[in-house]
Amino acid sequence: MSLSASxxxxxxxxxxxxxxxxxxxxxxxxxxxAAGEAVMGFGMALMAVPLGHGGGWQAPVLGLVFCGTALHAVWLLRGGAHHAHHLVGSLAMVYMALTAAYGSGHGGGLPLLTGALLLYYAGYVVLGGARLITAGTAVAHSAGSAGPAGSAELTRACRLAMGMGMLAMLLAM
Structure with missing residues (x-):
């Protein structure tokens, strides 16, 4: 692995x-x-550790963890369809873990599924970035941005960062 890739x-x-x-x-x-997002963030961090630093345990163990987050996401769907993104993200991580554990290395995934996930996350990142920009403009025009609006912006930025992380990991497959 080159220095810049590392x-x-x-x-x-x-x-x-x-x-x-x-x-x-x-x-x-x-x-x-938020609990599901926390598990996703930490799991994504472990999944992104460069090969050679985590041993062979990462992909199978994280695959099981993400199966659990997928079940959690299905449970969250009872609260509304807006939680479907958590299910998509969990299943995407299960797919990447399975590909890392049992695939044939770089490019080991299913091209159609990988392409669909790339399109989904590219759209998610662009839409999330646009929402963050418009939210920032609205908050800048209001009297105080240190209150709940600032917290909402930080949450949006966190979700955007994880979406970009998913996009980067899918591109690296």
């Missing part, structure tokens, strides 16, 4: 771990969805 991989690990930590801090206020 640095990029470790930056992705850091980005996902920080996002997971922020979501973990939101669990008391936000409940189940």
């Amino acid at each position: 640095v990029s991989a470790w930056l992705l690990v850091l980005l996902c771990a920080v996002s997971g930590a922020y979501c973990l801090g939101r669990v008391r206020r936000s409940g189940g969805a």
